[in-house]
Amino acid sequence: MSKSLFQPIQLGALTLKNRIAMAPMTRSRTSQPGDVPNEMMATYYRQRASSGLIVTEGAPISAVGRGYSMTPGIYTEEHIEGWKRVTQAVHEEEGKIFIQLWHVGRRSHSCISGEQPLAPSAIKVPDQVFGPRPEGGFGMIETEMPREMTIQEIESTIADFVQAAKNSIEAGFDGVEIHAAHGYLFDTFMRLESNQRQDQYGGSKENRLRFLVETLQAVVNEIGGDKVAVRVSPHVIEGFADEDPEIIDVMLKALERMKPMNLAYVHFSERISRYVDVPETFRHQVREVYTNPIMVAGKMTKQSAQQLLDKQHADFVAFGTPFVTNPDLAFRLAHDLPLAEFDADARLTLYGGGAEGYIDYPAYQA
Template sequence: MTSTTLFDPLQLGATTLRNRVVMAPMTRARTTQPGDIPNDLMAEYYAQRAGAGLLVTEATQISPQGQGYSFTPGIFSAEQVAGWRTVTERVHALGAKIFLQLWHVGRVSHSVFHHGQPPVAPSAIQPKDTQVWIVGEDGVGRMTDCPMPRALSVDEIGGIIADFRRGAANAIAAGFDGVEVHGGNGYLVDQFLRGVSNQRTDQYGGSCDNRTRFLVELMSALADEIGADKVGVRLAPYITFKDMADPDIVPTILRAAEQLDPLGLAYIHLSEADWDDAPIIPVDFRHALRRVFHGKIIVAGGYDKQRAEAILATGLADLVAFGRPFVANPDLPQRLAHNLPLAQPDGATLFGGNQQGYTDYPAYA
C-alpha cells in the first residue's frame, strides 16, 4: 500500500502532470460543419475542465474512413489541425496537459459516411445490436443499425497504420502533448484483437500473436513518429457490447501488453464497464498487467474519490480517469479535493447541439 492521492503530481513519459485526475475521452459531437472541425465552443469546454492533470480528448477519426458517428472531430485536414490548436492553447494556458485520442471505428459505422460504400473491418462480420448516431438532412440525430462491413486487404491495413501515423504527427503539430489510440469498446483495434470479429486466415488473424499484430505494428509506428513516451493506448478487456463477447480476449490483452512493453509507451488506459451489473475487473488481472507492462496505468469506469484513492494506494493504477462526472462538473478536481457534491448531467444534451448541456454547467458556487 502507498500514500498516493489523486492530487499528487506524476511524471507521465515526457509530460509532468500536476495531479492524477484524468478527464476521460467522451464523444460530444459539437464540431463545426462541414468538415468536422474543432471550434471555439470545444476550446471553451476543454478549458473549463483544465483542472485535471491530463485531459484526453473525445475520440477523433484519423481519416474519413475512420468515422462512424455524425459531427465527431477529425485530425486529417489542415482546418481540423488549426481548430485543435485553439483547444490546446487554451488548455495549456491553464496549466493542464492534453492528449488526442486517435480513432478508427472499423465496422461500427454506416455507408452514409463512406459515399454509399460499406464500412471496413478485419472480417466481413456484421455486428449485432450495434448502432451509430447519424444526423439526417432534417438536422435530427438518430441511432441507426450498422450494416455488413467488408474485409480489409493487407495493403489497406498498412494504409490505416499510415493514417494513424499521420494523425499522430498532426496532433503534435496542433500542440498536443501526446496521443492515445482508442483500442477498445468494439472499434477497429479491438475488432482485430477478438476472434469473434477477426476471422482472417492471413498474418493478421487466427493465433493470438496474429490478432495482436495490428495493434503492435500500429503502436510501433506511432512511437517511431512522435516518441514512445508521448503515446498511450486504451484497452477494454472486460467490455463486450457491440457484439464483442470473446472468451479469449483477456489473455490476448495481456499478450498485447507484453508485446508493447519494450516500446516504452507512456501508458495503458483501462476502460472498465461502469453500468450497474457490469463485470468487475479481477485483481489477478490487474497484477498480471503490472507484471507484463511497466509503463503507467490509467483506470476509468465508475470511479468516485474513495474508489480512486483506494486503487492508487494499492499501486495497481497510477492515474484515475473520470468521464460522465466531468460532463456536469467542469471543476470536478476541485469538487473531489474538497468533497463537494456533484451535479448530474442532462442525458438529452450529450450528443450534438450547442452550449446547452456542454459549456453551461457552472462551477460549484
C-alpha cells in the first residue's frame, strides 16, 4: 500500500513527521575565519524545519576534504559549537536534521584546502569549484591536478569520517549522511574513468566499492546504523567526462553490502547537472537487493514525488532548490499553494553573501 507524502515515516528510532526532506545544498554562508556555522545559518534551517528531515549542506570532514570556500566544517571545536546553534534551532521547531559529511576528492584546489587535492588516481577532468579568485573576491575557479592517495591516506580518511560522525552527534545531529555522489571522493573510487589503481582499492568492482563500504561500516560501528545514511548518484555524470559502463553493477553490489548495516536510508541523487534518465528496470533492481529505506532527489514535483511513493520506488523524497525560495515548502505542497520561483535572481545569491537571498524569503501569505 502506498503512502502519502504527508504521512510520517520511521527511520530506526527516528519518526519523521512527513516524507518530504530538504536536500543538501551548498550555500557558503559561514563566519570567517574558520568556516564556522553561525546564527544566520541557524535561522535558515529553522525556517525550513517543517520538512520531515533536513539534510544540511555538505560539511567537509577535514581541511583537505574541502573543495568550496566558506562551507561549514565539522572537524574543529568551533565547528561543533557553531552547529549546536543549528541543531537546537531545528529541534525547537520539532524538526529532524542529518549533517552531510563531505570529502570532495579531486574537485578542489590547494588555494581552498591548503594542499594538493586527493583522488584514487592522478587524473584531472575540466571542472570548476567556488573559491578565491586571483584578482580578489570569490567565484568559480578551475580545479587542480590531484595526486593519488596512499593506503595510509585512505585509512586516515576513514578515521576522519568516524571522527566527523562523532563530532556530529556531539553537535546534536540526529544522524549523518555520507556524500558518495556527484564526482566527489567515493564516486571517483567507484568509477573506471577516475580509478586506475592496481591495489585493493582499484581494478575489480568489489575493489572499487571497498573504500565506501569500509567507511560506512566504520561509521556504523561508531554511532549505529540507524544514524548513518549515504548519498549516491549512479545516473549523474557530473565531474566525469563520460558515462561509466559498470557503475550500475558497482552500485547494486554496494547496496548488497550496505543492507546488513541497516542504514537510516540510501539517498539517490538524480537529474542534476549532466545526467541520464533512470530506467524503471533500475528501480526494480534496487528493490530486489535493498529493502531498507530509500530517499530520491532530483527536480521533484509533488506529483512525481507521490508517484515514486505509489510505485514503492522510494520511501520518502527530497526537494532541493524549491526550498531556497519556499522555506515552508512542506506546508505549501500539503495545501496546494503556489510556489515562489527559483529564478535567475535566486541563483545569483546561492553561494556566499549575507541574509539577502538566504533568510529573507517569506513563508506563504494569503
